[in-house]
Amino acid sequence: MLVVVYSSLFLLALLGLATYFKLRVVKDESATNPTYTHFALRTYLPLYLCVVLGDWLQGPYLYRLYHWHGFMETQVAVIYVSGMVSSALIFPAKDIIANRYGRRTTIVAFCFLYVLSCLATAVPNYGVLLVGRCLSGLSNTIVFSGLESWYVHEHTQRFDFPSEWIPVTFGHVAFGSSVAAIVAGVLADVFARWLSFGPVSPFIVACPVLLVAGASIAASWEENCGEKQTVSLKQFRKAAFEGLKTIVQNVQIFLIGTVQSLFESVVFVFVFLWTPALDVYHDLPLGIAFASFMTCFLVGSLVCDYLIAKNRFPPTQMLVVVTSSATVVFLVAAYFASNKTAPLYRLRMLICLQLFELLCGLYFPILRTLRESEVPQEVQLSTVNWFRVPLTLFSSLALLSLQGATGGPPEIFLFCAAGMLLATAASASLAYLLSRKSSTENSSIIP
CATH class of the missing domain: 1.20.1250.20 (MFS general substrate transporter like domains)
Incomplete structure (x- = not known):
């Protein structure tokens, strides 16, 4: 097999x-402006894919991790559901949080919170794993929503690029995300199976990836907010x-x-x-x-x-x-x-x-x-x-x-x-x- x-x-x-x-479909051949290329494909895309790689590294061995810690099928199902519920609960408030504290700040904060959720997977305690999964659901929703809304604001407001170029960027994002997922699967096997570090190792490897992404975003991206009025x-x-x-x-x-x-x-x-x-x-x-x-x-x-x-x-x-x-x-x-x-x-x-x-x-x-x-x-x-x-x-x-x-x-x-x-x-x-x-x-x- x-x-x-x-x-x-x-x-x-x-x-x-x-x-x-x-x-391959080229969505807009006019999107060759050097300023656009530098911003979208050299500033935004690499850091977005770095976050994506940290996220995808957690996918292949998640189920086996909980069994490795010795938990039963129903307990594993509860952990999964807790992550879905936390994501659903935070979803309506994601834009409110980003507008209140700033999109860049929110992305960086929840990248570090995502790291905490990865570290929690190394603790063989059901309560800690449950909390870690909830943090993962919250962080995933906030981070990726913030990344997309930050780009759209910069694209249209700060640089005043044509809105027709936005699908071009997100076309690159979609393709890059799929490639990052494939790379993450191979890397997960390298650490968990080939190097025999166990199913917790991909989660530990995701920590520096997310830390580098969060620190780089904090250092190189401008802050932006949506409508600042209190909702x-x-x-x-x-x-x-x-x-x-x-x-x-x-x-x-x-x-x-x-x-x-x-x-x-x-x-x-x-x-x-x-x-x-x-x-x-x-x-x-x-x-x-x-x-x-x-x-x-x-x-x-x-x-x-x-x-x-x-x-x-x-x-x-x-x-x-x-x-x-x-x-x-x-x-x-x-x-x-x-x-x-x-x-x-x-x-x-x-x-x-x-x-x-x-x-x-x-x-x-x-x-x-x-x-x-x-x-x-x-x-x-x-x-x-x-x-x-x-x-x-x-x-x-x-x-x-x-x-x-x-x-x-x-x-x-x-x-x-x-x-x-x-x-x-x-x-x-x-x-x-x-x-x-x-x-x-x-x-x-x-x-």
Whole structure:
């Protein structure tokens, strides 16, 4: 199986390179201004990717780490859920915190808090690990939101670059993040497996990476803030009400949010599930398997960006294909997971998991396109806040109710398949409504 995992990463890496050079989409060829290039690609991008690398290093061995400390399946599930809940709770306040204290200051502070969460993984105490996971959820949400909002402010306010160049930067960010995830998977195996430092070592290695990123940001970036006025509870309730009103009155936005909640909650469950489903005998190079998943994600995102840029298929039709395919993948995975002693079990499971990551790479650009075209900019944040509630509930319910004595990977895979089936129904309804809307608009302009 070791040969299979390493070979799959090698072949997928070749596929990723071929896809990149063949299908790469240049979003704006005019974004060649030397000042822009220096700021976006030499000042912002390297430090962003440094933070990303510190974050991704924690992915491959997270599940095995808790078992290494001697905790049971249900206890591990509670730790996972605590991280998701803390992230969901802080999400509505992330912009308020950044505007209050400054985006650069907030990024640096939570980079150091992220380091504390990594150090907590070395302590074999359940309470400490639980607190560390909560800190990780808070830090992840605040840091990456702050990094994006800091750049947008500098791009538009300080340098006055065209707003059309923002997608160019974030296109580089998305590609670089995928590459950083692949590198992180390999590095995690170098320290945890090849050098035999154990599953806690990738978290310790992430500490200096995050420290360097935080210190460099503090030293080289300018401070910026959003609107500095204090946001009252009344204003917060008003924004939440406007978001809810928009969801209720607009069926398309409701369906987009429904697909997002269902699909991304399954992604959260997948992050927990892939290790116990694949690493049956605790002998796999989890970092290499993780790197192969991220390579599949990169290939999917490159293909999807190409299809969207060429306008080959409507995004809603692509979304139906992605969600229905994910349903089939999870049904097949549930069937395989019900018999772990079958020949070639782990090879089949690896292929299923890689296919789902490929679908994830397709999904995120599609949803971003639909959200930008259908959801008004002024209510995007408040609507996303509302849909994070069912997202967190769905994934938490799956992990807490099905993991441990009452179930395991087969039952959770079936739960994921059910969620994807509902997402398929919602995406099919969205495709039907938007096609009717488009045909109505076209007929109204015919003389």
